[in-house]
Amino acid sequence: MRKKLSNFLLIVFLGAVAIGILNIENICKKYIYPIRYGSYVEKAAYETDIDKYLIYAVIKTESNFNPEATSDVGARGLMQLMEDAFEWVKFRMEDERDISYEDMYTPEYNVEYGSYLIKLLYEEYGDVETAVAAYHSGRGSVNEWLKNKEYSSDGKTLDKIPSDTTAHYVNKVMKAYNAYKNLYEQDK
Numbered sequence: 001m002r003k004k005l006s007n008f009l010l011i012v013f014l015g016a017v018a019i020g021i022l023n024i025e026n027i028c029k030k031y032i033y034p035i036r037y038g039s040y041v042e043k044a045a046y047e048t049d050i051d052k053y054l055i056y057a058v059i060k061t062e063s064n065f066n067p068e069a070t071s072d073v074g075a076r077g078l079m080q081l082m083e084d085a086f087e088w089v090k091f092r093m094e095d096e097r098d099i100s101y102e103d104m105y106t107p108e109y110n111v112e113y114g115s116y117l118i119k120l121l122y123e124e125y126g127d128v129e130t131a132v133a134a135y136h137s138g139r140g141s142v143n144e145w146l147k148n149k150e151y152s153s154d155g156k157t158l159d160k161i162p163s164d165t166t167a168h169y170v171n172k173v174m175k176a177y178n179a180y181k182n183l184y185e186q187d188k
Contacts, residue, residue: 033179036065037078040108044115050122053184055079055115057176058135061169067107076104079114089113092120127157128177129170136169 035041035056045052062080063069075082081089083101090099093116103109121131124139134142142158145151151160161167 029179029183033060033176033183034065035184037107037111040111041115044111047112048115048119050115050118051177051181053180054118054128054173054177055111056180057173058114058118058132059111060176060180061173067105067110076101077110077114078107079110079117081110081114081117085117086113089117089120092116125156129174130156130158132170132173133158133161133166137163137166141166 033056037059041052041055041059044050045055059065059078062075063078065078067078069078069080070076071080073082081104086101086104090113093113099109104113118131118135121134121139122128125131125134125142130142130146133145141163145158145162146155148162151158151162153159161170
C-alpha cells in the first residue's frame with residue numbers, strides 16, 4: 001500500500017514537473033511582456049476601439065511600464081507623450097478637464113491620452129504600422145514619406161521607413177504587439 005502511494009505521488013510530481021516545463025516558455029514570455037495598468041488600458045481600449053495589446057506594446061516599448069519615465073527629449077510617462085502631442089490630443093478630445101502636461105506622469109491620464117493619440121493616427125492612416133511610425137516620428141515626417149514613391153507605393157501606407165530609429169521602433173512595437181496577442185489571447 002505504501003509503495004503504491006509512493007508511486008502515485010511520484011507520478012503526480014513528474015506530471016507537475018512536465019506541465020511546468022511545457023509552460024516555462026509562456027511563463028518567461030509573460031514576465032518579459034507583462035500586463036500592468038490593466039484597468040486603464042482596458043478602459044482606453046474600449047473608449048478608442050484600439051486593440052489593448054497594441055496599447056500594451058506601445059507602453060512596453062516606450063517606458064517598459066515605468067510611469068515616471070522621461071526621455072532625453074522630454075516625453076513623459078508610460079506612453080512617452082511629448083507636450084505638443086499632449087496639447088493636440090487634448091484639443092482633439094475636446095477635454096475641458098483640468099489636466100495639464102504635468103499629469104502625464106499619472107498612469108490613468110497618460111494611457112488615456114496616448115491611446116487616443118494612437119486612435120487619431122490610426123484613423124488618419126488606416127494602417128497600424130504607419131500609425132505607429134507617426135506615433136514615433138510625428139505626422140509631418142510620415143506625411144512627407146508617404147509622398148515619396150521610394151517609401152510608399154500607394155501614398156497611404158509605408159513600404160519602407162527611411163529613418164532607422166523609426167523603423168527599429170516600429171519593429172519593436174509590432175514584435176511586442178504580436179507577442180502580447182499570442183500570449184494573452186489564448187488565455188481567454
